[in-house]
Amino acid sequence: MTKWVWKGIRTGVKTTAYPRTQETAPGVSPGRPAGTRFPGEENSRAVARLCPTGALRSIKDEVLVDQEHCIHCFRCKRQDSVSNAWEEGFEWSEFTKEGCRLDRSFSRSLHIRTLDAGACGACMSEIRQITSPYYNIHRLGFFITPTPRTADILLVAGPLTEHMVDPLRKTHEAMPLPKKVIAVGTCALSGGLFETGFACRGGIGRTIPVDIRVPGCPPPPLAIVHALLLAAGKQIEAAGKERQ
Amino acid sequence: MGLPLNNILQFNEIEDVAAVRWQERIGVKVDREKLTVNLTSEPELLPELCGWLFSELGYSLATLVAEERDPDWIIRYIFYGPLGAGQVHVTVRFRLLSTTVPSISRHIHAADWQEREIEDLFGLLFAGHPRLGDFVLHEEWPEGVNPMRASFDAGKPYPFKEAVPEWQPKRILEASGSFMMPVGPVYSDHAESAHFLLETVGEDVIRTIPRFFYKYRGVEKIAEGQLAERVVLLAERFSGTSAFAHSLAFCQAVEEIAGIDVLPRARALRVLLAELERLRHHVAAIAGICSSTALAVAAAQAHILEEELLRLTCRLTGHRYLFGLNIPGGLSCDLSDTRCTTISETLWELLGRLKDLHQMLRFTSSFLDRLEEVGTVSKEKAVSYGLVGPVARASGVSRDLREVQPYAGYGERLKFQVPREEEGDGYARLRVLFSEAEQSVNLIRQGSSSLPSGPVRKRIEMKAGVALGWVEAPMGAAFHWVHLDAKGTVERYRIMTPSFVNWHGFHLAAEDFAFQDFPIIMATFGLSNAECDR
Numbered sequence: 001m002t003k004w005v006w007k008g009i010r011t012g013v014k015t016t017a018y019p020r021t022q023e024t025a026p027g028v029s030p031g032r033p034a035g036t037r038f039p040g041e042e043n044s045r046a047v048a049r050l051c052p053t054g055a056l057r058s059i060k061d062e063v064l065v066d067q068e069h070c071i072h073c074f075r076c077k078r079q080d081s082v083s084n085a086w087e088e089g090f091e092w093s094e095f096t097k098e099g100c101r102l103d104r105s106f107s108r109s110l111h112i113r114t115l116d117a118g119a120c121g122a123c124m125s126e127i128r129q130i131t132s133p134y135y136n137i138h139r140l141g142f143f144i145t146p147t148p149r150t151a152d153i154l155l156v157a158g159p160l161t162e163h164m165v166d167p168l169r170k171t172h173e174a175m176p177l178p179k180k181v182i183a184v185g186t187c188a189l190s191g192g193l194f195e196t197g198f199a200c201r202g203g204i205g206r207t208i209p210v211d212i213r214v215p216g217c218p219p220p221p222l223a224i225v226h227a228l229l230l231a232a233g234k235q236i237e238a239a240g241k242e243r244q
Numbered sequence: 245m246g247l248p249l250n251n252i253l254q255f256n257e258i259e260d261v262a263a264v265r266w267q268e269r270i271g272v273k274v275d276r277e278k279l280t281v282n283l284t285s286e287p288e289l290l291p292e293l294c295g296w297l298f299s300e301l302g303y304s305l306a307t308l309v310a311e312e313r314d315p316d317w318i319i320r321y322i323f324y325g326p327l328g329a330g331q332v333h334v335t336v337r338f339r340l341l342s343t344t345v346p347s348i349s350r351h352i353h354a355a356d357w358q359e360r361e362i363e364d365l366f367g368l369l370f371a372g373h374p375r376l377g378d379f380v381l382h383e384e385w386p387e388g389v390n391p392m393r394a395s396f397d398a399g400k401p402y403p404f405k406e407a408v409p410e411w412q413p414k415r416i417l418e419a420s421g422s423f424m425m426p427v428g429p430v431y432s433d434h435a436e437s438a439h440f441l442l443e444t445v446g447e448d449v450i451r452t453i454p455r456f457f458y459k460y461r462g463v464e465k466i467a468e469g470q471l472a473e474r475v476v477l478l479a480e481r482f483s484g485t486s487a488f489a490h491s492l493a494f495c496q497a498v499e500e501i502a503g504i505d506v507l508p509r510a511r512a513l514r515v516l517l518a519e520l521e522r523l524r525h526h527v528a529a530i531a532g533i534c535s536s537t538a539l540a541v542a543a544a545q546a547h548i549l550e551e552e553l554l555r556l557t558c559r560l561t562g563h564r565y566l567f568g569l570n571i572p573g574g575l576s577c578d579l580s581d582t583r584c585t586t587i588s589e590t591l592w593e594l595l596g597r598l599k600d601l602h603q604m605l606r607f608t609s610s611f612l613d614r615l616e617e618v619g620t621v622s623k624e625k626a627v628s629y630g631l632v633g634p635v636a637r638a639s640g641v642s643r644d645l646r647e648v649q650p651y652a653g654y655g656e657r658l659k660f661q662v663p664r665e666e667e668g669d670g671y672a673r674l675r676v677l678f679s680e681a682e683q684s685v686n687l688i689r690q691g692s693s694s695l696p697s698g699p700v701r702k703r704i705e706m707k708a709g710v711a712l713g714w715v716e717a718p719m720g721a722a723f724h725w726v727h728l729d730a731k732g733t734v735e736r737y738r739i740m741t742p743s744f745v746n747w748h749g750f751h752l753a754a755e756d757f758a759f760q761d762f763p764i765i766m767a768t769f770g771l772s773n774a775e776c777d778r
Contacts, residue, residue, distance in 0.1 A: 001608075001610075003604060004539070004541040004542065004604070004608070005541070007541055007545065007604065008541045008544070011544075011545065011548070014548055025555065026555065026558075026559050027554070027555025027556060027557070027558035027559045027564070028555060028558075029558075030558055030562055030563045030564055031562075052474050052477060071477065071481065071567075072563060072567055072568060073477055073567065073568045074562060074563070074567075074568035074576060074577075075568070075576075078568075078576045078577045113430075114433070114434050115430055115437075116435075116436050116437045116459070116773075117437070118437070118458075118459040118460075118461055118774075118777075119436075119459075119484075119774065120481050120482055120483055120484035120485075120487075120774050121436070121483055121484040121485040121486075121772050121774040121775070122484025122485060122487070122564075122565045122567075123484070124434060124436060124774075125484070125485055125528065125565075126564075127434060128434045129547070129550075129551055129554070132531075132544070132547035132548070132550070132551055133544045133547055133548050133551075134547075134548065134551040135551075144433050144434070146431070146432060146433055148430070158459070159461065161458065161459050161460055161461055162384075162401075162402070162460075163382055163457065163458040163459070163460060164429070164437055164458055164459070167429050167430050167437070167458070171430050192481070193477055193478055193481055194461050194463075194466065195466070196399075196401065197398050197399050197400070197401070197462065197466060198391055198396070198397075198398050198399075198400065198401060198402040198462060198465075199391075199398075199460055199461050199462035199465070199466075200461055200462070201401070217481075217567065218484065218564075218565065220564065
């Protein structure tokens with residue numbers, strides 16, 4: 001077994017320094033469309049029409065983006081004539097109107113249970129990455145737990161299929177107070193392409209209360225880490241330190 | 245299936261043999277250019293006809309496509325053969341009023357789950373099938389309401405029955421001390437939602453009863469009535485970890501209907517990107533196997549490679565999971581030659597590290613003990629369940645669609661091998677994953693060094709028609725059957741995925757092994773529930 005120990009040591013530290021410093025390695029995030037001003041009203045309307053989920057809205061010569069509906073299809077970007085602006089970065093998470101952070105006692109030990117409410121696999125894969133060496137959430141005092149009974153945070157991905165409504169409710173009920181819910185990805189926020197119908201509930205917000213939204217299709221691992229930092233109340237101090 | 249048949253001869257013979265055996269009772273039409281035989285038959289002849297194709301001619305079942313075309317039902321049984329044997333489509337047509345068809349699953353066990361699915365979603369009965377009933381739709385869903393029927397309104401939430409709290413699954417095992425262990429749907433750290441009922445006497449798993457479709461999103465239903473250019477987004481988002489493969493299959497079907505040939509550069513780039521996806525998927529599957537055996541350093545090494553591949557993909561295409569690239573008619577954006585070459589150089593270095601990892605794993609006895617002779621699937625069973633992809637290839641069945649039914653840029657100069665192992669155990673599946681990852685890097689290197697020039701996107705005029713698109717997805721053969729009307733609206737969309745097929749055979753591997761092997765066997769299958777449930 002010593003060969004594995006040496007292998008681990010030789011590999012060195014791969015982990016990002018985020019949130020101490022901003023992560024700028026290429027490829028950590030696909031970016032997302034940003035609100036854009038166009039020369040002329042007809043241009044902004046033409047761009048908004050390209051959106052298959054209605055996430056883009058044109059008001060006069062401006063296009064506004066509803067990130068909860070954006071599925072990162074790139075149709076507004078990959079245009080021959082006029083194309084929408086694309087923003088870099090990954091700090092996309094935000095509190096919902098009712099949402100708030102946990103108190104300070106959780107800042108060094110926060111336990112997370114993930115739940116798949118019909119996700120396509122990409123969101124689940126990105127959630128899996130947050131424990132991998134490149135992101136390693138353990139260094140921040142975040143831990144994945146297999147049971148909701150010891151979980152403080154529920155990470156939910158997927159548009160909420162009918163068959164997952166009961167398991168989701170029961171999982172949420174089984175968690176001790178105080179508990180927070182993070183909705184990961186466009187599907188969990190609005191249902192994305194799967195909409196509301198006989199098989200899907202169009203997001204989890206109508207079934208359990210959501211505290212933090214993480215838009216993206218899928219949101220990159222650092223966007224999920226950002227949401228966890230928000231929940232633990234660590235982001236405020238971190239953001240203040242180096243980004244003046 | 246293993247017999248080296250004289251394939252070209254066999255393909256031409258189908259017409260004559262079928263005519264002699266069944267005379268006027270079946271219609272035969274051969275399309276030599278597309279290497280497809282279209283058979284039309286009466287429902288009564290189905291079991292015999294399909295059994296003949298499967299057992300005597302060695303064809304594999306691709307998918308069953310049921311379609312409600314007022315005033316008739318049309319069911320297509322699609323088969324594909326080894327190299328040069330093309331495809332056989334068997335079509336039956338009968339009145340909507342009669343809802344019974346003879347089951348073919350007695351002859352072809354691979355059709356078992358597909359018939360159950362059609363029964364649940366369309367309400368068609370398969371006479372002679374041993375187990376119909378709750379499958380895709382669980383107990384809460386009332387019998388007799390079938391969401392895939394044209395009369396069903398999919399846009400509204402459906403009022404379910406209350407779930408029965410004292411519901412108990414049917415138990416098979418009656419021995420004293422035996423019990424049933426439920427696993428899921430919310431279990432393990434990051435597992436996808438699925439439920440397994442494991443019947444056990446304490447240590448050995450005697451029976452594995454999967455209960456799936458927790459993630460049923462009704463993709464085939466919600467695609468109906470939407471334009472093809474929107475449905476392609478659904479095709480890539482129902483299974484995010486094999487998004488490129490599935491959107492490619494859908495696009496190929498639409499392009500086939502429209503009768504256009506994709507431009508050479510788009511064909512070459514599609515191969516490159518599909519292989520990049522396969523490589524990433526396989527590395528992730530290897531990481532999963534290492535974590536399931538609690539070999540932390542090896543799992544970390546594989547996760548490092550996976551994240552690097554995700555970043556590489558994002559730098560090359562703008563998206564970490566290759567979303568938004570395939571569109572009917574080609575690709576939505578071009579990738580520069582220099583970028584592709586740089587990427588292939590980086591992959592070469594990455595492959596070196598992947599090989600190092602393989603080498604180290606090969607000499608880690610505690611790891612091998614957990615994989616060798618665990619979760620064994622015999623070749624006979626793999627054939628009879630129609631298993632596909634790396635799982636089948638680890639059991640000695642190597643039918644790879646890239647080789648036997650070339651599509652996109654495969655079959656044009658590109659050279660690759662289809663790895664095959666004979667043991668059928670967890671270790672054989674791991675070795676297949678490593679060899680396939682290596683082949684993918686080789687394909688990307690070949691592809692990026694000889695990219696044709698020109699545009700990647702062609703205007704596409706929509707036409708009415710039906711077509712089958714197929715790809716070898718990372719997990720195995722995937723088939724997308726598309727029916728469009730003249731405006732390009734989808735009338736029927738059928739998706740058959742490798743995860744659906746392989747989950748059917750999963751119990752073969754899990755039964756008669758110890759309880760603690762269960763997660764390891766599951767990891768070596770490396771299947772996706774999102775892809776299975778749709």
